[in-house]
Every structure is written in C-alpha cells, then in structure tokens.
Amino acid sequence: xxxxxxxxxxxxxxxxxxxxxxxxxxxxxxxxxxxxxxVARQPEASGDIRTVFIIGMALTEALALYAFVIxxxxxxxx
Amino acid sequence: MLLAEExxxxxxxxxxxxxxxxxxxxxxxxxxxxxxTNAVIYLxxxxxxxxxxxxxxxxxxxxxPDKLQTLAEIMLNFATGHLTGQIGEKGxxxxxxxxxxFCYIFITNIIGLIPKPEVLKPYTPTxxxxxxxxxxxxxxxxxxxxxxxxHGARGYGRAFMTxxxxxxxxxxxxxxxxxxxxxxxxxxxxxxxxxxLFANTIAGHLIILVMLGLxxxxxxxxxxxxxxxxIIMTAFEIFIAFIQAYIFSLLSVVYIETAxxxxx
Numbered sequence: 001x002x003x004x005x006x007x008x009x010x011x012x013x014x015x016x017x018x019x020x021x022x023x024x025x026x027x028x029x030x031x032x033x034x035x036x037x038x039v040a041r042q043p044e045a046s047g048d049i050r051t052v053f054i055i056g057m058a059l060t061e062a063l064a065l066y067a068f069v070i071x072x073x074x075x076x077x078x
Numbered sequence: 079m080l081l082a083e084e085x086x087x088x089x090x091x092x093x094x095x096x097x098x099x100x101x102x103x104x105x106x107x108x109x110x111x112x113x114x115t116n117a118v119i120y121l122x123x124x125x126x127x128x129x130x131x132x133x134x135x136x137x138x139x140x141x142x143p144d145k146l147q148t149l150a151e152i153m154l155n156f157a158t159g160h161l162t163g164q165i166g167e168k169g170x171x172x173x174x175x176x177x178x179x180f181c182y183i184f185i186t187n188i189i190g191l192i193p194k195p196e197v198l199k200p201y202t203p204t205x206x207x208x209x210x211x212x213x214x215x216x217x218x219x220x221x222x223x224x225x226x227x228x229h230g231a232r233g234y235g236r237a238f239m240t241x242x243x244x245x246x247x248x249x250x251x252x253x254x255x256x257x258x259x260x261x262x263x264x265x266x267x268x269x270x271x272x273x274x275l276f277a278n279t280i281a282g283h284l285i286i287l288v289m290l291g292l293x294x295x296x297x298x299x300x301x302x303x304x305x306x307x308x309i310i311m312t313a314f315e316i317f318i319a320f321i322q323a324y325i326f327s328l329l330s331v332v333y334i335e336t337a338x339x340x341x342x
Contacts, residue, residue, distance in 0.1 A: 054321060054324065054325070055325065055328060055329075058274065058321060058322070058325040061278075062270065062273070062274040062277070065273070065274060065277035065278060065281060066273060066277070068277050068281055069273060069276075069277050072280075
C-alpha cells in the first residue's frame with residue numbers, strides 16, 4: 001500500500017482526533033472536580049454552580065468538536 | 079482497509095441517514111437551488127410542532143392549566159426567568175426570540191433522534207452546518223444592530239478600541255492591535271456558535287449510526303455490549319439535545335447582552 005495523499009489524510013484525521021481529546025479531557029475533569037468541591041462547600045448555591053458548570057463544559061467540549069470537524073473534512077473532503 | 083472492502087457495507091448503509099435527499103426537485107434559479115429536500119421538510123415539521131404547542135396552549139389557556147399549558151408555561155418561565163435574567167429590562171423584547179431559538183433547536187434535535195423508517199427519509203436538520211450557521215447569523219445581526227442602535231457608531235466603535243484609562247499616547251498605537259482582535263472576536267462568535275451545535279449533533283448521530291452498522295454487520299459476535307452502548311448513547315443524546323439548545327440560547331443572550339451594555 002503506497003503512502004499517498006488519501007492515506008496521509010486518514011492518518012491525520014486519526015491523530016487530530018486523538019490529540020484533540022487530551023486537552024478537553026483534562027479541562028472537563030478539572031471543571032467537574034471543582035464543581036463538586038463547590039457544591040460540597042456550599043450546597044445552597046448548587047443551582048448557580050450547575051449553570052456555570054454546564055456552560056463551561058459546553059465551551060470546553062467544543063474544542064474537541066472543532067478538531068472533529070477538521071477530521072471529517074480530512075476524511076471526506078480532501 | 080480490508081474490512082471496508084470485504085463487507086463494511088452495512089456500516090456505510092447506516093451512514094446514509096446523514097445524506098441530504100431531494101424530495102421535490104425545482105429547477106435552479108441562477109446559483110440558488112430551491113428544491114425541497116428532506117432537511118427542509120424536517121425543518122418545517124419542527125417549526126410546525128413548536129408553533130402548534132404554543133398556539134394551542136394560548137388558545138385554550140384557562141385558570142387551571144392542563145398538561146399542554148403547563149408545558150408551555152414552564153418553557154416561557156424558563157426563557158424569561160432563567161435564560162434572560164441577565165439581559166434585564168432593556169432586552170425584554172428578545173425574550174420571545176430566545177424562547178423560539180431554544181424550543182426550535184430542542185424540538186429539531188428530538189425529532190432527529192426518533193428512529194424513522196426509510197420511507198420518511200430520516201434527517202436531522204441541526205446536523206447541517208447551513209442550518210446552524212443561519213441561526214447563528216440571525217443572532218449576530220441582532221447583536222450588531224443592538225450595538226449600533228444603543229451606542230451609535232462612535233460609541234459602539236469605542237468598545238472595539240483600547241479601554242478607557244489608558245494614556246492617549248499609548249492608546250493610539252495600541253489600537254492597531256486592539257481593533258483587529260475585537261473584530262475577529264465578533265466574527266468568531268457566530269462561527270463557534272454554529273460549529274458547536276453542528277458538531278455536537280453530527281458526532282452523536284455518527285456514533286449511534288456506526289454502532290448500529292456494527293451491530294447489523296457482526297450480529298453474531300458482539301450483540302449485547304453494542305446494543306447496550308447504543309441505548310445508553312441515545313439516552314445521552316437526548317440530554318445533549320437539551321444542553322445544546324440551552325447553550326445556544328444562553329450564549330445568544332450573553333452576546334446580545336454584551337452589545338447592549340457595551341463599554342461598561
């Protein structure tokens with residue numbers, strides 16, 4: 001099997017997706033841990049904390065999804 | 079590579095749900111294609127569902143609310159209280175825009191998640207970048223309109239420059255950096271808004287469809303864990319559908335709010 005452009009694109013898509021999950025993984029773990037801590041310290045503020053947590057989670061998760069879009073472009077368009 | 083050649087056909091077949099198919103074909107007008115596709119039909123269906131929920135609830139509203147009215151009231155309270163609490167009195171007329179965006183995205187996502195037979199040409203409109211980008215574009219235009227209307231061109235332009243308090247001799251040259259960065263920030267807002275919703279939806283559907291394809295392809299080996307995984311992922315996708323609708327409307331609120339109170 002020759003190492004042509006299609007193979008390179010497939011390889012690139014896999015590598016992009018793999019590396020892109022590292023950062024958001026750390027981020028979401030950090031976020032969830034601190035949200036737990038905050039709720040444990042102040043249970044009456046859990047409503048506000050949940051809102052902030054969900055926004056933060058969506059913003060963090062979006063980073064991995066940008067890479068996912070790039071991976072799809074590499075797979076199907078290039 | 080070998081796997082796909084020998085018999086990955088069912089997996090590829092399962093992915094056909096992500097294709098746009100033409101239902102009624104209308105000849106092109108210049109570069110624009112006005113043919114009615116399954117995406118357009120599902121957009122109409124979800125718009126009709128949202129309209130009917132609120133129309134019927136408003137028509138039949140009485141002192142003791144029934145189930146439908148309770149649902150509509152919960153959604154309205156959610157939009158006016160929880161979602162737009164930050165905009166305040168100045169953004170009161172955008173309550174209904176935000177409510178519509180929230181309900182529309184949520185209903186579109188949920189209708190896309192319901193399994194449908196091949197005859198109905200299943201499709202999820204929010205898994206199409208054109209749909210999400212046009213929704214984000216509306217929010218972008220409203221944001222800029224509010225900024226210009228509230229502060230005028232001069233006042234709104236000042237929000238793009240160096241913040242007040244910086245000495246004039248330093249502020250002028252720093253504008254070379256500040257203005258392009260602020261303009262780029264404004265342009266990337268609708269882009270990130272649309273890509274977030276699009277990528278979330280399409281990623282969830284891809285995972286479910288690929289797993290279903292695997293299930294059909296290798297049914298004799300790994301039926302139980304895969305089936306379980308599909309069920310769990312579908313439940314998770316319902317949660318994601320809500321979260322994404324919530325995020326989209328909340329970020330729209332935040333963007334419109336920043337334009338209304340720009341420079342404060």
